[in-house]
Amino acid sequence: MQQPGTLVLVVGPSGAGKDTLIAAAREALRDDPRYAFPRRVVTREAVAALEDHDSVTAEQFALRERHGAYALAWEAHGLRYGLPATLVDDLAAGRIVVVNASRAMTAAAAEKFPGTRVLLIDAAPEVRAGRLAGRGRETAAAIAERLGREVPAPLPGAIRIDNSGALADGIASFLAALRAITGN
Numbered sequence: 001m002q003q004p005g006t007l008v009l010v011v012g013p014s015g016a017g018k019d020t021l022i023a024a025a026r027e028a029l030r031d032d033p034r035y036a037f038p039r040r041v042v043t044r045e046a047v048a049a050l051e052d053h054d055s056v057t058a059e060q061f062a063l064r065e066r067h068g069a070y071a072l073a074w075e076a077h078g079l080r081y082g083l084p085a086t087l088v089d090d091l092a093a094g095r096i097v098v099v100n101a102s103r104a105m106t107a108a109a110a111e112k113f114p115g116t117r118v119l120l121i122d123a124a125p126e127v128r129a130g131r132l133a134g135r136g137r138e139t140a141a142a143i144a145e146r147l148g149r150e151v152p153a154p155l156p157g158a159i160r161i162d163n164s165g166a167l168a169d170g171i172a173s174f175l176a177a178l179r180a181i182t183g184n
Contacts, residue, residue: 004091004092004094004115005036005090005091005092005093005094005095005096005097006091006096006097006115006116006117006181006182007087007091007097007099007109007113007115007116007117008096008097008098008099008116008117008118008119008178008181009099009101009105009106009109009116009117009118009119010022010098010099010100010101010119010121011101011102011103011106011118011119011120011121011155011158012120012121012122012123012163013122013123013128014128014132014146015123015127015128015129015130015131015132016121016122016123016128016163017121017123017131017163017167017170018100018121019100020167020170021121021161021163021170021171021174022037022098022100024167024171024174024175025037025098025171025174025175025178026098028171028175029175029178033095034094034095034096034182035095035096035097035098035178036087036090036095036096036097036098037097037098037099038083038084038086038087038090038097038099039054039084040054040081040082040083040084040099040100040101041054041055041056041061041064041069041070041081041082041083041084042054042055042056042079042080042081042082043055043056043057043058043061043079043080043081044079058080061073061080061082062080064082065080065082068085069082069084069085070082070083070084070085071083071084071085071086071087071088071112072101072105072108072109072112074102074104074105074108076102076104076105081101081102081105083099083101087099091113096178096181096182098178103155106118106155117157117159117181118155118157118158118159119158119159119161119174119177119178119181120155120158120159120160120161121161121163121170121174122160122161122162122163122164123162123163123164124162124164127163127164129144132146159177159180159181161173161174161177
């Protein structure tokens with residue numbers, strides 16, 4: 001019998017580069033059937049070049065949630081987030097399921113899916129400020145306020161990846177962490 005898969009939660013502050021690293025890993029591992037990269041659903045319109053998620057209204061999200069569309073759902077920053085129920089099938093098939101998640105839901109995910117692992121992506125505040133400014137969704141003052149109020153909760157057992165430097169270095173570290181988790 002095949003071992004159950006592993007849920008890998010990719011968490012970290014805005015501007016750390018989570019979506020970029022996940023997209024690079026998806027591309028690098030596209031021919032490896034052991035990995036799955038389901039898209040999360042968010043009640044915010046996606047900016048295609050910056051975020052990889054499916055957008056729905058709050059009403060659509062609630063309806064889908066009532067009908068069991070999400071394996072995990074949570075709220076953060078006034079938005080609703082959901083991970084598709086299909087990830088349960090991927091885990092049952094023994095796959096490594098890599099998802100963009102939130103620190104706020106790591107305990108619930110670990111309770112529902114034992115063996116869940118966490119990759120904490122971070123970057124220096126000035127790097128994150130530049131990335132957030134590049135998105136064009138917030139003013140400089142709002143970005144400074146956001147960075148000033150963030151006090152990350154500790155995540156025991158999380159693998160930390162500093163994504164402050166060159167993109168190639170961040171991607172290499174991310175892939176190495178995924179391979180370490182899976183023993184490949």
